[in-house]
Amino acid sequence: MNSVILGAIAMASMVAALFFLRFWRDTRDRFFYLFAIAFAIEGLNRALLGLTTVSQEHEPFFYLVRLFAFGLILVAIVDKNRTGRPRSRRNRRTSHR
């Protein structure tokens, strides 16, 4: 039962990652790229969890991978606040007045 749900979560995460990749392509905002990687890693993490027979979240490998994925989300947020919107034409226009 649990492996089925884990598989579904993994699939959903990969699809979400694909959507974020598309948003990155459309906006060129690397925020979406980082979210895409984070969700893809989480998807793979869940898939691997599903392949093991015992509930293994407290194995270091799995929680370190999750830490990395959520860490990427934090990096995306910090990066967004350091540089604002990296490729916005509007920002460039106002910055030299």
Add this chain to the structure above:
Amino acid sequence: MADDCIPDDVKQFILERIDSIAQLEALLLLRGSPQVDWTVNAVAKRLYIGEQEANVVLKRLCVDGFLLTPEKSLLYRYHVRSPELGQTVDRVAALYSRYLIPVTNLIHGKPRTRVQEFADAFNFKLKSDKD
């Protein structure tokens, strides 16, 4: 220099709520005659846009609280959700008539899709004062 003529809160409002010139023109058109119920076709003709685009624009303005659809008909009428919103629209109208080019540039500078708002949600610097 030209961008300074638009106050920051109005700029924020335009960036968040107005996606296209057609949308702004439609809003101001209906605002100009608040007692009148407009059909999609009439708006499309006045603004020289397609009926489908007018439909999308009017629906969006309705969802955002600028218009209402009286008695579930297919008509639209100017009716803002709150007095503050009405005041902001009034300011936008005044600025647009005085500073057509800067307002137009501001709107055209926006990305084509709304999905950028997802990323912008995480930008603390873009938070407006009304929070």
Add this chain to the structure above:
Amino acid sequence: MAGFIIYGLCAMTAFLCAWLLLQAYRRSRYRLLLWSGLCFVGLTVNNMLVVADNAMGPASDLSTLRLVVGLLAMLVLLYGLIWDAE
């Protein structure tokens, strides 16, 4: 122990994301923000349940509940991405 801390951090990160997204939704009414915000609420609960599950010792097994919450969260996000991303 490290697991507790890390899943706790993940829960807090998810909570921060949920907070920011739902606040932004309140302002702009862009529906994708609502669905993704709710997704991160679910992920917050999901991570908290991992902590709780382990804190309650080997007798408890919240695994199915945790996973159902996680799946629901992702389904809500997918719904938003497909229908309301514009």
